[in-house]
Amino acid sequence: MQPASSRRWRGAGIWALYAAGFVPAAYWFWLGATGRIPGNAIKEFEHVLGIWALRFLLATLAxxxxxxxxxxxLLRYRRALGLLAFWYVVMHFLTYLVLDQNLNLAAILADIAKRPFITIGMACLVLLLPLALTSNAASIRRLGKNWNRLHRLAYVVVxxxxxxxxxxVKVVTAEPFLYLVLAAALVLYRPFRGRIARRRRPAAGLRARPEQSG
Ligand code: HEM
Structure with missing residues (x-):
């Protein structure tokens, strides 16, 4: 059992991460609301939210x-990073739904069905839902080993x-390519994890507790 003061600091650190994590969304929302985003403001806002969603997904898996x-x-921050990714995807989706498509349901459904990149985005959002809903201590206890299995969906989502x-994007420039490489590296690391860690720390080996694997 940790002392109460250490638990309090730990809690404060996590809340600070949540507060800092929402700064880009709040800042860009303010820029948009005050007409300070040049060019296509809706697209820019959509872009910022999508990029931060991806950054938080990568940070969670890192x-x-x-x-x-x-x-x-940084294990104690992993849940907050994952939930920040989830909320950024939700905001990105809401921007698409409300500002981009004006809640035109027929156009949205046609978009999801016909444009493969939107279909993939939507599938990622659907897969993130059970992860967000089970990212609490009660679910970890209740699901046991199945919790780890379920949360492997994070690899598919990233x-x-x-x-x-x-x-x-019309042309794959360095930025999307870099995100692809990082996502692939973080997922490919998992099957080699045991071998790499044993080679680096032969004496200590890997001590993976159920909630710490992945
Ligand atoms: C894990 C889920 C998702 C992630 C990480 C993500 C991330 C991104 C990123 C980084 C971009 C590039 C933005 C740009 O450079 O313009 C983007 C674009 C886009 N996303 Fe997502 N997205 C996700 C889910 C969704 C969903 C659920 C929808 C809607 C159904 C959606 C709709 C769009 C649209 C319409 C664009 C293109 C904006 C444009 O035309 O420039 N995304 N997304």
Whole structure:
């Protein structure tokens, strides 16, 4: 059991991360609301929310390799990073729904069915839902090993998100390519995790508790 003061600091750090995490959305919302986004403001806002969703997804999946390979333990922030990714995807989706498509349901459904990059984005949002709903201590206890299995969907979502981004741009420039490479590296790391960690720390090996794997 940790002392109460250490638990309080830990909680404060996590709330600080949530507060900082929502700054880009709040800042760009303010820019948009005050007419300060040049060019196509809706597209820009959509872009910012999508990019931050992807960044938080990548950060969530980077927690395990950072701990294994660099000894930096950010495990206590992983849930907040994952939930920030989820809320950015929801905001990105709402921007598309309300500002981009003006809640025109027929156009939205046609878009989801006909434009593969939108279909992939939508699939990622649907897959993120059970992850967000089970990202609490009660679900981890209730689902046991199945919790880990379910949360492997995060690998599909990060790859899907990076592919969705690359497909949404007319020309694949360095930025979407970099996100694709990072997503692929973070997913490909998982099957090699045990071997890499054993080679780096032969004596300590890997101590993976159920909620820490992945
Ligand atoms: C994990 C889920 C998702 C992630 C990580 C994500 C991320 C991104 C990113 C990074 C972009 C590139 C923005 C740009 O450069 O312009 C983008 C574009 C876009 N996304 Fe998503 N997205 C996701 C889900 C969705 C969903 C559910 C929808 C709507 C059904 C959607 C609709 C769009 C649209 C319409 C664009 C293109 C905007 C344009 O025309 O420039 N995305 N997304």
């Amino acid at each position: 927690v395990t390799p950072l701990r294994d390979l660099a000894g930096i333990n 790859l899907g998100g990076a592919i969705h981004y690359a497909m949404s």
